[in-house]
Amino acid sequence: MSREKEKVEKRKYSRVKVSFPVECIVLPERKSFFYTVSKDLSLGGVRILSEKFLPKDQEVKVNINLIDEMALIKAKVVWCSKERYSERYYAGLRFLEINEQDKTNLNNFIRKVS
Incomplete structure (x- = not known):
């Protein structure tokens, strides 16, 4: 089995x-x-591309525009790595606290765009 799989x-x-x-x-x-x-x-969670380095385990609140709704979700940085040939960073954020309404809105948004 491959590592990516x-x-x-x-x-x-x-x-x-x-x-x-x-x-x-x-x-x-x-x-x-x-x-x-x-x-x-x-x-x-969400993967972002940012000009700011975020240290692992840093907690943030992410305000996400879901077209019809906004979701404010507490998240934690799981990883952050520099983009190749750029001064920007990719970061993986894991959601820590999400209320039921935001979870429903997020799920509906994901279904719409997938």
């Missing part, structure tokens, strides 16, 4: 490639925030 099988939720604006609020102080863009999304 093993990674896919470990995922709890399937991901969809989708690009949309994301606001990230750095916790716990909430004084720092930045805007970025998503690269893919699932019910468990």
Whole structure:
């Protein structure tokens, strides 16, 4: 079994490639925030492309525009790596706290775009 296939099988939720604006609020102080863009999304998290490096385990609140709805979700940085030939970073964020309404809206959005 290939290593890539093993990674896919470990995922709890399937991901969809989708690009949309994301606001990230750095916790716990909430004084720092930045805007970025998503690269893919699932019910468990989001991958973003950012000009800002995010250290592993940093907690953030992500404000996601789901076209008809907004979702504000607490997340944690699982990994962050520099984009090749660029000063930007890819980061994987795992959702930590998501209320039922945001989860429903997120699920509906994922079904629409997949």
